[in-house]
Amino acid sequence: MGRRKKGRDLSGWVVLDKDEDITSTQCVGAVRRLLDANKAGHAGTLDPLASGILPIALGEATKTVAWLMEARKTYVFTIRWGVSTASQDRESPVTAESAVRPAPDAIRTALATFVGEIDQVPPVYSAIRVDGERAYDLARAGEAVELQPRKVILHTAELVLCPSPELAVIRVCCGKGFYIRALVRDLAAALGAEGHVAALRRTAVGPFHEDSAVTLAMLEEMCQEGDASECIRPVETALDDIPALAIDADCAFKLRQGRPIVLLPHQIEAIRPLFRPRTVSGEDASRAALAVHGGRAVALGDVRAGKFSPVRLFHLETET
Numbered sequence: 507m508g509r510r511k512k513g514r515d516l517s518g519w520v521v522l523d524k525d526e527d528i529t530s531t532q533c534v535g536a537v538r539r540l541l542d543a544n545k546a547g548h549a550g551t552l553d554p555l556a557s558g559i560l561p562i563a564l565g566e567a568t569k570t571v572a573w574l575m576e577a578r579k580t581y582v583f584t585i586r587w588g589v590s591t592a593s594q595d596r597e598s599p600v601t602a603e604s605a606v607r608p609a610p611d612a613i614r615t616a617l618a619t620f621v622g623e624i625d626q627v628p629p630v631y632s633a634i635r636v637d638g639e640r641a642y643d644l645a646r647a648g649e650a651v652e653l654q655p656r657k658v659i660l661h662t663a664e665l666v667l668c669p670s671p672e673l674a675v676i677r678v679c680c681g682k683g684f685y686i687r688a689l690v691r692d693l694a695a696a697l698g699a700e701g702h703v704a705a706l707r708r709t710a711v712g713p714f715h716e717d718s719a720v721t722l723a724m725l726e727e728m729c730q731e732g733d734a735s736e737c738i739r740p741v742e743t744a745l746d747d748i749p750a751l752a753i754d755a756d757c758a759f760k761l762r763q764g765r766p767i768v769l770l771p772h773q774i775e776a777i778r779p780l781f782r783p784r785t786v787s788g789e790d791a792s793r794a795a796l797a798v799h800g801g802r803a804v805a806l807g808d809v810r811a812g813k814f815s816p817v818r819l820f821h822l823e824t825e826t
Contacts, residue, residue, distance in 0.1 A: 577712030
């Protein structure tokens, strides 16, 4: 006899506003406990010192985590000039000091050179694996860590304010795999200064923004009052930039069996302008789309050669 699942079958997204000094994994555990959910995960780790948007996936929403990880992210962070640290943040020992305090105009000029696709060397204090070990574990053990540069994208970057000569507040919008700590390291080097991340907040991940997020304290209060379901967003929310393909009951039945469906010309023409150069299966000749029936996601898949082929199936009740 199989093991019985613990918790309720909840599916959707909780847009959590993470506090500082708590790990992303601890946040997932807390949300799962408060909602009594049987399955949960998160989309994009935030360091313990960072606050802000941490999307928590419940149930069927966990199947869309990989997609949300590709979404643009917005951060607001503060650089403290004069001191560099081993991890480029305030949590590790000082490695260098300088009397240089970059002027606002110099910061703006240097910051603009990082916008676009760039080669970025990740911080040695990162979760990247080196010969099977996490880079941060090797660095903390005193071993030399050499990481290779990676292609990343910085969409926008602006200096928000300089509250004092020692501090600079910057807002950026970036793509997957971008490290704020690496940007601060490289920006300081370009300015002939030393600096580290003194504060970091993520204000948006794809369609999820801080103005509609909840803290753990808020969620706990909502659970006590019995209205926590109001903060659970539909699974489809994380896929709002994928072309939606309306299908009938027969097609939904075929997809749930893992079978492709033939698309009519008008269906293809309706979603063609919405396609972006990306896929679910990874095949270059296909395009990603979301098959929807009764207001709920049925399958995430690829449109290719007049057919929709399912890659990920969702088991959600249709809206009535």
